[in-house]
Amino acid sequence: MTHVPVPSWPDVAADLIAVATGRQPADLLIRGGKWVNVHTREVLDNHDIAIVGGRIACVVPDATNCTGPDTRIIRAEGRYMIPGLCDGHMHIESGMLTPAEFARAVIPHGTTSLFTDPHEIANVLGLEGVRMMHDEALMQPVNIFTQMPSCAPSAPGMETTGFEITAEDVAEAMGWPGIIGLGEMMNFPGVTNADPKMLAEIAATQNAGKTVGGHYASPDLGPAFAGYVxxxxxxxxxxTCEADAIARMRQGMRSMIRLGSAWYDVESQITAITEKGLDPRNMILCTDDCHSGTLVNDGHMNRVVRHAIECGCDPLVALQMATINTATHFGLEREIGSLTPGRRADVILTSDLATLPIETVIARGQVVAENGTCLVDCPHYDWPAHARATVHVGKRLDAADFTIDAPHGANAVTANVIGVVENQAPTRALKFELPVTEGRVQATGEVAQIALVERHRATGSVTNAFVAGFGYQGPMAMASTVAHDSHHMIVVGTDAGNMALAANRLSDVGGGIVIYKDGQEIALVELPIAGLMSDSPAAEVAAKTEQMMQAMRACGCTLNNAYMQHSLLALVVIPELRISDLGLVDVRTFEFIPVLEPHS
Incomplete structure (x- = not known):
């Protein structure tokens, strides 16, 4: 089945009126369902939904007068009719899939609208890469709205990216048909300090009447936060906590609370609604980052809604947070987010509001999924050859590239070490005493080595440091060209030789994730498009991803979704310590610090 783009409301207004008044038959009629009205937070029994031209004409107790010989009838049989789910903030690239394959993966889970920020590909391919993602997004049978990336690099002066996004790029993109606003403004110090480039991007967005996305990754809720807002x-x-959610909502922001593959920030913040009793209209559910394994095996926005309900949220409130709240925030309340006249006919049939089984999914008036099976084509963009050749290391690497020399004569050193925090994006700034052998600092016990290999300009440079918390044992290495947000190649390992093998392997295959143990490759996920995505089916990528996670466990790692932690170790806008191609970054001060403390 191929899809037809949904016509605008004015294009079909006459048909909507004719169907609603019974003068014209509907294309599709859903009969006898429980209407979940997210505007009034009600469930109304025994209602019908009449659909024409991909939009809802009416929702009434009896739409028999809207039927004709060619009207398709779907019998809800008392099931709940809820709006298609919206993901208010996410990155398609984090699924390791192209927009087409991401759509194919989430449609059976009831996600019919996505608000995606393709800043991952922007760091690799610049504005051209954003345009490719935007164009493939518009080809899909569900609604994928694109936010123009704001921060590439995410923190100027702290990292080097393949391309930089300028205020002129932002202004140009605001005229594209699928652009809904500005992607997350990660350079929060830039906004707080009134950086002219950041303010120019915000101005271009607001002048276009579109929404500016935020990203304030600091616990400081004082003057810096006030300046950011x-x-x-x-x-x-x-x-990450209730106080964060409350502070944002009180200042007129929408608090987006996320459940991704590794981010578990719903339970700690939804208490602002469930316990403090604040107005839920300004809280939105989202995923941020979900890899293909989560999408295939656990779900997408249906998983987030279920989790919110398990955390004590009223099911109808949770649904509002994943539908009408999101639509309203982006100025799309008259297009999506509810089952009301004129809106796009994005409907889910489910037999239970708490466990939320996704039984039938309708998008733009077409049945696109039944009982977990996608029934619609998701067209692919013709990705050019240069988008599949983005790993440029510049040389063959060897063990010497992954060593850290100790000060002359030292038997031990004090190292600044990145500390991984399970299920959260922030890291900790740790210090460890590490031994020295033959003049080289050794990773030992809890501490592994981390390296960032420059892969955009073929400089051959390798930045080395240390990381704690993965629990790796024995000679091993894991390398990935997914390294938010600069997307150089990030390598974590306990042995320099294995680290070189892993890095060279990714250079050879054009990007992805690979794990070596005792000198042997034990897992590989190929991500040929920008070193970030695969255009293979989600199930195939998920199977390789599962093998990769099993390989991490075989190397001693027991962290939940440790791959996501690995991929964020270069994200130099989230405290406390990160690695970039320019050095070890203390994100609390946005300053470079030495890997080894000065030798006394």
Missing amino acids: AGGPADDHEG
């Missing part, structure tokens, strides 16, 4: 970001998904 004053700068214009309208939402934020970086909160």
Whole structure:
């Protein structure tokens, strides 16, 4: 089945009126369902939904007068009719899939609208890469709205990216048909300090009448936060506790609370609604980052809604947070987010609001999934050859590239070490005493080595440091060209030789994730498009991803979704310590610090 783009409301207004008044038959009629009205937070029994031209004409107790010989009838048989789910903030690239394959993966889970920020590909391929993602997104049978990336690099001066996004790029993209606003403004110090480039991007977005996405990754809720809000970001998904959610909502922002593959920030923040009793209209559910394994095996926005309900949220409130709240935030309340006249006919049939089984999914008036099976084509963009050749290391690497020399004569050193925090994006700034052998600092016990290999400009440079928390044992290495947000090649390992093998392997295959143990490759996920995505089916990528996670466990790692932790170790806008191609970054001060403390 191929899809037809949904016509605008004015294009079909006459048909909507004719069907609603019974003068014209509907294309599709859903009969006898429980209407979940997210505007009034009600469930109304025994209602019908009449659909024409991909939009809802009416929702009434009896739409028999809207039927004709060619009207398709779907019998809800008392099931709940809920709006298609919306993901208010996410990155398609984190699924390791192209927009087409991501859509194919999430459609059976009831996600019919996505608000995606392709800043991952922007760091690799610049504005051209954003345009490719935007164009494939518009080809899909569900609604994929694109936010123009704001921060590439995410923190100027702290990292080197393949391309930089300028205020002129932002202004140009605001005229594209699928652009809904500005992607997350990660350079929060830039906004707080009134950086002219950041303010120019925000101005271009607001002048276009579109929404500015936020990203305030700091626990400081004082003047710095006040300055950030004053700068214009309208939402934020970086909160990790109840106070964060409350502060954002009180200041007129939407608090986006996320459940991704590794981010478990719903339970700690939804208490602002469930216990403090605050107005839920300004809280939105999202995923941020979900890899293919989560999408295939656990779900997408249906998983987030179920989790919110398990955390004590009223099911109808949870649904509002994943439908109408999101639509309203982006100025799309008259297009999506509810089952009301004129809106796109994005409907889910489910037999239970709490466990939320996704039984039938309708998008733009077409049945697109039944009982977990996608029934619609998701067209692919013709990705050019240069988008599949983006790993440029510049040389063959060897063990010597992954060593850290100790000060002359030292038997031990004090190292600044990145500390991984399970299920959260922030890291900890740790210090460890590490031994020295033959003049080289040794990773030992809890501490592994981390390296960032420059892969955009073929400089051959390798930045080395240390990381703790993965629990790796024995000679091993894991390398990935997914390294938010600069997307150089990030390598974590206990042995320099294995680290070189892993890095060279990714250079040879054009990007992805690979794990070596005792000198042997034990897992490989090929991500040929920008070193970030595969255009293979989600199930195939998920199977390789599962093998990769099993390989991590075989190397001693027991962290939940440790791959996501690995991929974020270069994200130099989230405290406390990160690695970049320029050195070890203390994100609390946005300063470079030495890997080894000065030798006394």
